[in-house]
Amino acid sequence: MLTAIPREQTRARRPDQSGHVERDGVQLFYEVYGSEGPAVFLLPTWSIIHSRHWKLQIPYLARHFRVLTFDGRGSGRSDRPASGYYEREFAADALAVMDATSTDIAVLVSLSLGARWALMLAADHPERVAGAVFIAPSAPLGKTLASQQPYLWDRELRTDKGWARYNRYYWLRDYQGFLEFFFAQMFPEPHSTKQIEDCVGWGLETTPEILIATEIEKEFDEQATRGLCMRVRCPVLVIHGADDLISSPSRGIALAEATRGELVLLEGSGHGPHVRDPVKVNLLLRDFMGRLGGK
Amino acid sequence: MSITETGTRARLPDSSGYAITPDGLRLYYEVFGRGDRTIVFLPANPISHSRLWKAQIHYLARHFRVVAYDGRGNGLSDFPDPATLWSNRFYAADCLSVMDVTATRAAILVGICTDGVFPSIQLAASHPERVLGIVAIAPGVPHLTPRHPNRAKAVAVYEQVLDSNEGWFKLNKHYMRGHYGDFLEFFFSQMFPEPHSTKQIEDAVAYGLDGSADVMVMDEHDPVASNKDQVEAICRQVRCPVLVIHGDRDECQVLERGLLTAELTGGRMVKLEGKGHIPNARHPVLVNKLIADFAGDRTSPQHANIRTHDKPRALLISSPIGLGHAWRDVAIARELRRQVPGLRVEWLAQPPVTTLLAQCGEIVHPASAELAPEARHVDAESGQHELHAFNMLRRMDEILCANFMVFHDVVSQEKFDLWIADEGWEIDHFLHENPELKTSPYVWMADFAGYLPMPSGGEREAFLTADYNAEVLEHIAQYPGLRDLSIFIGRPEDIVRKRFGPGLPTIPAWTKEHYQFSGYVLPFKPKDLANRKQLRRELDLDPDSRLIVATVGGSAVGVHLLHRIVEAFRILRSQVPEAELLLVCGPRIDPNDFPTVDGMQATGYVHDLFKTLACCDLAVVQGGLSTTMELVANRRPFIYIPLRNHFEQNFHVAHRLRRYGAPPPTQYDDATPERLAAQMRRRLGARVTYERVETDGARKAAKLIAPLIKTT
Numbered sequence A: 001m002l003t004a005i006p007r008e009q010t011r012a013r014r015p016d017q018s019g020h021v022e023r024d025g026v027q028l029f030y031e032v033y034g035s036e037g038p039a040v041f042l043l044p045t046w047s048i049i050h051s052r053h054w055k056l057q058i059p060y061l062a063r064h065f066r067v068l069t070f071d072g073r074g075s076g077r078s079d080r081p082a083s084g085y086y087e088r089e090f091a092a093d094a095l096a097v098m099d100a101t102s103t104d105i106a107v108l109v110s111l112s113l114g115a116r117w118a119l120m121l122a123a124d125h126p127e128r129v130a131g132a133v134f135i136a137p138s139a140p141l142g143k144t145l146a147s148q149q150p151y152l153w154d155r156e157l158r159t160d161k162g163w164a165r166y167n168r169y170y171w172l173r174d175y176q177g178f179l180e181f182f183f184a185q186m187f188p189e190p191h192s193t194k195q196i197e198d199c200v201g202w203g204l205e206t207t208p209e210i211l212i213a214t215e216i217e218k219e220f221d222e223q224a225t226r227g228l229c230m231r232v233r234c235p236v237l238v239i240h241g242a243d244d245l246i247s248s249p250s251r252g253i254a255l256a257e258a259t260r261g262e263l264v265l266l267e268g269s270g271h272g273p274h275v276r277d278p279v280k281v282n283l284l285l286r287d288f289m290g291r292l293g294g295k
Numbered sequence B: 001m002s003i004t005e006t007g008t009r010a011r012l013p014d015s016s017g018y019a020i021t022p023d024g025l026r027l028y029y030e031v032f033g034r035g036d037r038t039i040v041f042l043p044a045n046p047i048s049h050s051r052l053w054k055a056q057i058h059y060l061a062r063h064f065r066v067v068a069y070d071g072r073g074n075g076l077s078d079f080p081d082p083a084t085l086w087s088n089r090f091y092a093a094d095c096l097s098v099m100d101v102t103a104t105r106a107a108i109l110v111g112i113c114t115d116g117v118f119p120s121i122q123l124a125a126s127h128p129e130r131v132l133g134i135v136a137i138a139p140g141v142p143h144l145t146p147r148h149p150n151r152a153k154a155v156a157v158y159e160q161v162l163d164s165n166e167g168w169f170k171l172n173k174h175y176m177r178g179h180y181g182d183f184l185e186f187f188f189s190q191m192f193p194e195p196h197s198t199k200q201i202e203d204a205v206a207y208g209l210d211g212s213a214d215v216m217v218m219d220e221h222d223p224v225a226s227n228k229d230q231v232e233a234i235c236r237q238v239r240c241p242v243l244v245i246h247g248d249r250d251e252c253q254v255l256e257r258g259l260l261t262a263e264l265t266g267g268r269m270v271k272l273e274g275k276g277h278i279p280n281a282r283h284p285v286l287v288n289k290l291i292a293d294f295a296g297d298r299t300s301p302q303h304a305n306i307r308t309h310d311k312p313r314a315l316l317i318s319s320p321i322g323l324g325h326a327w328r329d330v331a332i333a334r335e336l337r338r339q340v341p342g343l344r345v346e347w348l349a350q351p352p353v354t355t356l357l358a359q360c361g362e363i364v365h366p367a368s369a370e371l372a373p374e375a376r377h378v379d380a381e382s383g384q385h386e387l388h389a390f391n392m393l394r395r396m397d398e399i400l401c402a403n404f405m406v407f408h409d410v411v412s413q414e415k416f417d418l419w420i421a422d423e424g425w426e427i428d429h430f431l432h433e434n435p436e437l438k439t440s441p442y443v444w445m446a447d448f449a450g451y452l453p454m455p456s457g458g459e460r461e462a463f464l465t466a467d468y469n470a471e472v473l474e475h476i477a478q479y480p481g482l483r484d485l486s487i488f489i490g491r492p493e494d495i496v497r498k499r500f501g502p503g504l505p506t507i508p509a510w511t512k513e514h515y516q517f518s519g520y521v522l523p524f525k526p527k528d529l530a531n532r533k534q535l536r537r538e539l540d541l542d543p544d545s546r547l548i549v550a551t552v553g554g555s556a557v558g559v560h561l562l563h564r565i566v567e568a569f570r571i572l573r574s575q576v577p578e579a580e581l582l583l584v585c586g587p588r589i590d591p592n593d594f595p596t597v598d599g600m601q602a603t604g605y606v607h608d609l610f611k612t613l614a615c616c617d618l619a620v621v622q623g624g625l626s627t628t629m630e631l632v633a634n635r636r637p638f639i640y641i642p643l644r645n646h647f648e649q650n651f652h653v654a655h656r657l658r659r660y661g662a663p664p665p666t667q668y669d670d671a672t673p674e675r676l677a678a679q680m681r682r683r684l685g686a687r688v689t690y691e692r693v694e695t696d697g698a699r700k701a702a703k704l705i706a707p708l709i710k711t712t
Helices: A060-062 A087-100 A114-124 A168-173 A174-186 A193-203 A208-214 A222-231 A249-258 A278-291 B050-060 B087-103 B113-127 B149-154 B174-177 B180-191 B199-211 B228-236 B255-265 B283-294 B323-339 B355-361 B366-371 B375-381 B389-394 B399-414 B425-432 B455-478 B505-513 B533-539 B559-575 B609-614 B625-633 B647-659 B673-683 B697-709
Strands: A017-023 A026-033 A039-042 A068-069 A106-111 A129-135 A236-241 A261-264 B015-020 B028-032 B038-041 B065-069 B107-112 B131-137 B242-248 B268-270 B313-318 B344-348 B418-422 B442-446 B485-488 B546-551 B579-584 B599-603 B618-621 B639-640
Touching: A017 B323, A026 A060, A026 A087, A026 A236, A026 B028, A026 B639, A039 A060, A039 A087, A060 A068, A060 A278, A060 B399, A087 A114, A106 A114, A114 A129, A114 A222, A114 B038, A114 B455, A129 A278, A168 A174, A193 B455, A222 A249, A236 A249, A236 A278, A236 B255, A249 A261, A278 B399, B015 B087, B028 B087, B028 B418, B038 B050, B038 B087, B050 B065, B050 B107, B050 B199, B050 B283, B050 B639, B065 B087, B065 B174, B087 B113, B107 B283, B113 B228, B113 B255, B131 B255, B131 B283, B131 B375, B174 B180, B180 B199, B180 B639, B255 B268, B255 B639, B283 B399, B313 B323, B313 B399, B323 B344, B323 B355, B323 B418, B323 B599, B323 B625, B323 B697, B344 B366, B344 B399, B344 B599, B366 B399, B389 B455, B389 B647, B399 B425, B418 B425, B418 B697, B425 B442, B425 B455, B442 B697, B485 B697, B533 B609, B546 B559, B546 B647, B559 B579, B559 B673, B579 B609, B609 B625, B618 B625, B618 B673, B625 B647
Parallel strands: A039 A068, A039 A106, A106 A129, A129 A236, A236 A261, B038 B065, B038 B107, B107 B131, B131 B242, B242 B268, B313 B344, B313 B418, B418 B442, B442 B485, B546 B579, B546 B618, B579 B599, B618 B639
Antiparallel strands: A017 A026, A026 A068, B015 B028, B028 B065
């Protein structure tokens, strides 16, 4: 059991530039690595973790590209407003970070929920998005996993078993218990202790109240998602673990179809392949950049 | 309309046809091979046609889809009416027509000189979505510099009828009309200044004659850009990668144009020394590799130099944490070179190991500079005489991944005949996770097997270490051939008698099954260091003093122990006035940080520290394997104080030392200055009864490795 947040471990590479950008009164912490080549923008995901989850991508990508990250509102070194966690807020935050770092155009890389703001950016700001990589996308296309279906998030439940922990009352009751459950689901691969610990540690840096706010303010539905997908014109790569226990692989498959993108299904991988199988994902990203004409 | 065949074609097109230009001309194209990426070769028309690229197509079509076409006015394409006006705007438009008809959405454009390069730059500016990259050979982007000085005078009178047309004055509208063949012969002899270029010149002249002088001298109108500012503006719009290849003996386009083209487009420049205007014909292998690397995105800018090694090459990845490691790797490398004549060993290593390697004259691969530093991490993870080695490794995941990627870049760009990783954890882990990335024989070396939990870590650490061990065991079981060879630096008896974890095999049983044993590897022969008086004189040390040497390895973690040793020495000195202390602080601790004490001297990094240790009367050290084993080999008394929570020093090393008859470790918590002083006094100059250390470890290790290196 974790009792304290571990100190940050030594980074393989430190940012070349970092700072805060303020949008609508919310301070967002960003980092820029490298200065050469086209920009890769590693987007925030659900505020349960912050930008350090890209730590295995940054050092490699920054040797070939200019890499941007920022902590999503509600996480890391960004502000934690009580409300304002609509998908469109994250999209606008991302644009603000691009503006603040003089990034005209970038390839977007998103994880899970980050797919939503990535889609908004690609559809609504095509001139600023050279390509989009969706890792384990969680947008309402395809199926919800059967294991998640029976439980209502917004109702007190009589059980704390399994996905019943994905529940606002449970979060308030036993936040760490939820984090440990959730990230164990995220990494079903054997020998993932370090990955789970890292994520639980990052999760403890925010609060259940913030996560509840993010859940209440989810706006996307299937129709809106399909509408955005139709308007995506840039090259798309979807990477999805075939054993993803959080976002069904059918979601990635459907997203690739709807965006006419390329699909890579990783056998035996869960919801965080970029963390658990970093070399594979790094090479997929580099290859995708290369095919776009990246250096 | 014809093409002169200058030999048997190496490869015929998979399809061919005609594109129709907006102004109604037919352009002949050919498509070769298949692949995700397309390379389009732009013609240098009208002076040549697509066969200009004959040395490229066969090779590149094995890796890419290749499109080549004849430009208007040569080859099998239509010739424009010479009575009309020529426009350079045709070039880019014609390329698009061919890309459209061949369903080439986007491509890497490869061209030469003005007619082949400038259109690709225009396209990258106007249609960025169609251009993935540009290879600009001998680029003739106009107006960037004055024309080549060799023809300045001739160009000035190009339109005039001259009395005589010698040299560059053959470049003359009227002379070319009447003596096109002679012009071509002169021109291409200039283009190939390299000796032994007869075939290339003949071919080029033949391709020129497939065209027509009348087209060649057509009057032009409607230029794409009429001054330098306009040209620069177009170049600056290029966002795709650009590779400029330019010979420094180019008699057509001055090298300066290539440099400026690279600069304006943000491209990479490869200067070819001693090479002329058409290196793709004269130096096809070099150019093919450059194009393939570029199109496959396989070369990073740092390593543009192309070298061919006919001698075998090994890449040695040495864990940077212990300097003793590096010495044993040097010993093995030296022995390997003895056993494999011509072998070149290059090192992927980082400070402080690189310092040692440089002094040994070893070759440190330049990509080593790109490695994320591990030493900084070790320091950050250290406490007071404490380094939790398992946590330290575990918390290094980011650095390990980053450094594997550097390794992967190196071996994808350069061919090595063998990879050797001495406890290069990232190499072994990620190769097993990504076995398809293994492309050379691979040797793993280690001096211990099994992560072991420290008692302080409780159940959780026991679970974690077992899980890590299980992962290694599963890796090996799943890909038993991935390591072509695993060498245990030591003997089977050196293996601790423990289990990898609950339900897992015992460490000795599994290790004996999966490793070969080299015995311990010493970087010296003990008999060469046996005359201690002479050694002291050589090292400028007093031959008659009672010398204590204290050393704590290459990291900063030993600083607390050194301070404690200094305090103990103060006490000892009051009892044994002839005792002297040499404090070896290593590369990361400042010797000036210690108080001045009579009889004590503090120093920084000492290159061949084993010599100093070989002539001491007592050593006080940490529990690192190399230092302690070298003391055993040289039969010196020593006190060793393992780092707290360092599983390797506390279990693996202590077990091995016990086997050699060394005294048990001293725990840091027990080593108060008073107790340490008493222990130092007892051990100073004491007789030892160690078992002999084998002296042929390096030779044995090399003998195991050598057969894996294919020599031709």
